Amino acid sequence: MTNGLVIIGDHDVLARQACEIARLCGHLFSLCREMPVEAQRVIVALDDADARAEIVACLPRNQVVNLIHPRAFVSPDAELGINVLVGANAIIGSNARVGDGVIANALSSIEHDNVIGAYTFLGTGAILCGNVTTGERVFVGGGATVKPGTCVGAGTTLGAGAVLVKDADPDSVYVGNPARRLG
Ligand SMILES: CC(C)(COP(=O)(O)OP(=O)(O)OC[C@H]1O[C@@H](n2cnc3c(N)ncnc32)[C@H](O)[C@@H]1OP(=O)(O)O)[C@@H](O)C(=O)NCCC(=O)NCCS
Numbered sequence: 001m002t003n004g005l006v007i008i009g010d011h012d013v014l015a016r017q018a019c020e021i022a023r024l025c026g027h028l029f030s031l032c033r034e035m036p037v038e039a040q041r042v043i044v045a046l047d048d049a050d051a052r053a054e055i056v057a058c059l060p061r062n063q064v065v066n067l068i069h070p071r072a073f074v075s076p077d078a079e080l081g082i083n084v085l086v087g088a089n090a091i092i093g094s095n096a097r098v099g100d101g102v103i104a105n106a107l108s109s110i111e112h113d114n115v116i117g118a119y120t121f122l123g124t125g126a127i128l129c130g131n132v133t134t135g136e137r138v139f140v141g142g143g144a145t146v147k148p149g150t151c152v153g154a155g156t157t158l159g160a161g162a163v164l165v166k167d168a169d170p171d172s173v174y175v176g177n178p179a180r181r182l183g
Contacts, residue, residue: 005029005065006036008055009045014103018045018085021067041065044083044101049119049137052101056083069106081118090122099136108140117154126158135170144179 005027009015015031022029022043035042035055043065044055056064064082068074074092081100086092090104093111099118104110108122111130120134123142128134132146135154144162146152153170163177173182 004038004040006042007031007045008033008035008042010047012047014047014085015045017087017105018043018067021069021085021087024070025067035059043067043085045085049101049121052083053119053137056101072104075112087124093130105142111148123160 005022007015007018007022007029009031010033019031042059042063044052046052061082066080066084068086069088071088072086072090074086075094077094078092078096080098083101084098086104087106089107091109092098095112096110096114098110098116101119102116103121105122105124107125109127110116111128113131114128115133117134117136117138119136120138122140125143126140127145129146129148131149134152137155138152139157141158141160141162143160144158146164150164151167153168155171156168157173158164158179159175162175162179164174164179168174174180175182
């Protein structure tokens with residue numbers, strides 16, 4: 001057992017997932033709404049990406065940990081930022097660079113040579129093929145697939161099941177196969 005991991009969150013989906021992974025990893029942890037003064041190691045598990053980012057930005061980087069499900073695969077040469085959460089059977093491939101606060105849900109894949117912007121979210125089963133780049137705070141819906149070498153602009157949402165075959169503009173919503181911009 002390792003001591004003193006604090007999971008900052010409400011009883012929302014992300015916090016529950018973080019608690020489950022922490023338990024499976026053998027951490028002694030507590031779930032708090034606010035940062036206790038004495039905390040040595042912290043992960044911020046608020047569903048809201050902006051709120052997560054705001055709190056992480058106030059913490060010393062060496063205090064913030066990542067939570068990797070024991071059944072996830074993270075390539076030894078992948079680079080992860082801080083406050084990264086990787087779910088069951090998710091994959092982070094070779095030479096991938098994953099920004100702070102990225103959430104890779106169960107069964108999602110961040111393939112080789114991806115560069116993933118901070119606070120990007122991958123829903124269950126989402127697949128980013130090789131050499132994909134995303135800006136910050138991209139939301140990839142469950143089961144969506146992004147073609148190799150494609151860029152997704154910052155703040156963009158890909159709907160559940162979308163198949164993105166061309167670069168996506170920032171701050172936009174794309175759905176369908178092939179994915180088209182909504183609105
Ligand atoms: C893309 C998304 C964000 C759009 O939400 P929204 O803005 O509320 O959009 P609406 O539900 O009003 O739908 C707008 C149009 O897009 C279509 N649409 C919405 N989501 C779609 C999807 N995933 N695939 C295909 N079409 C979709 C709707 O049918 C509707 O079409 P219409 O105007 O012809 O009727 C949402 O539908 C979605 O897919 N969210 C992802 C959820 C998810 O995967 N969460 C992670 C779980 S782990």
